[in-house]
Amino acid sequence: GEGTRLEGHVRILEHVTLGKRCRVFENVVLGGEPQDLAFRGELSFVRIGDDVTLRENVTIHRGSGEGTVTSVGSGTWMMVGSHAGHNASIGEGCILANGVGLSGYSIVGDGSVLGGMSGLHQFTRVGRFCMVGGLTKVVKDVPPFTLVDGHPARIHGLNVVGLRRKGFSQEDRLQVRRAYREIFVSSSIDREALTRLEQDQSLGAYVKEVLEFIHGSKRGITPWGSRRGHDD
Template sequence: MTRPDRSRLQDRVGPLVHPAATVDPGAELEPGVRVGPHAVIADHTRIGAGTWIGPHAVIEEWTTLGRDCRVYPGAVLGGVPQDRHFKGERSFLRIGDRVTAREYVSVSRATGEDAETVVGNDTQMLAYSHAGHNCQIGSGVIITNFTQLSGHVVVEDRVVFSGMAGVIQFARIGTLAMVTGLTRILKDVPPYMLVEGDPLRIVTINRVGLQRAGIPPEVQLTLRRAHRLLTRSALDVSHALERIERELGDSREVRHLVKFIRDSQARGMGIGR
């Protein structure tokens, strides 16, 4: 006898809302949503199928959550931006599928009419972490306990932040970067690198992250050579990039690294020679 697919059965069940929860009549809850006691879901919200909203969690207006998310007690998603430029305009928080927001996570909606803060699919935000207004967070990102992202930060896919890192506004964190604990980020972080410290410096390539992402060994080797040219050669950054492009630029990853650094030259990179 074949067992029924629980995920499909869940989609056929209407939302289950605890009697002690507060759900605005204007909120849209898709099938399979579960809402715990004393949770609050405001007007102009949409909660995707199979999502669990835990006790005392708050989903503020103009917030959308995708399917199968998990929002733990005390989390506040879609709160008013912590920004003196915000004047009450309509703005949004858009969260993808299978996102986890652990205890006391906070994510602000955007500043600016019809602007949005975005959190991509399969991202995990662990306890007490924060993403400010207008952040653009990619998919598969891990933001560990107490890490704080200021407004307008851009985080590309599969970045990992260790605990208690801090990121200045408008900074960019490149794909598959690894940010170690207690790191203060005042400049952009290049993709595929492991960074640490205050002041920020590149330690090496993010070898573990690259292996887990299935990046081929030959590409990892070229990224390691690119790291050496950027951080351990006598070349300045512009000439190092020219040499990387000329000698190592056959892979998509190396091309992305070069473009990212060139685009970051106005703010500066956390190369830390």
């Protein structure tokens, strides 16, 4: 794309699209074949949005399966040595710190931050505006607006700092916090609470997003670890 800059020793292989004003640093490799034993050379793609920064030694593999895509949303920053595996999807405005690894088919929602050396299991999802601590092992879906840490990951409250930076009002944050307090009993999900919340017509869009995310989970939801981080 227009205004995109490639530094030395960058390799752009097959079927890669780069948007405008991207910066691609040394030794980045884009469009490599997927690390998937089922791959048979079918046509697949890497698509990268505008204003994306890819620091040294980033690798992004093509999708596995005819016509599939590995995608990086506009405004995302992938730091040194981070990796997006086949069919992964990274939203807009995300930050992946040094050494982050996204396994095949994993999804990172808009505005989320993944700390250094954290990793996502295949098919796991991270919702919007989450904070994943460094070295965290994500094996189940991380619901929107939360802060997770640990090996394996546990939820430790709302991503309060991140939500403030993204312009969430105090009322929005409090409503999401109250919903999570109802949803989680001990470390597990209270399905009756989910039903009650779904029937509450006064809930805002952010709580509805949480409920939809939980219902859409196939790998299960990351359990609650403690009440740390709830203070607004």
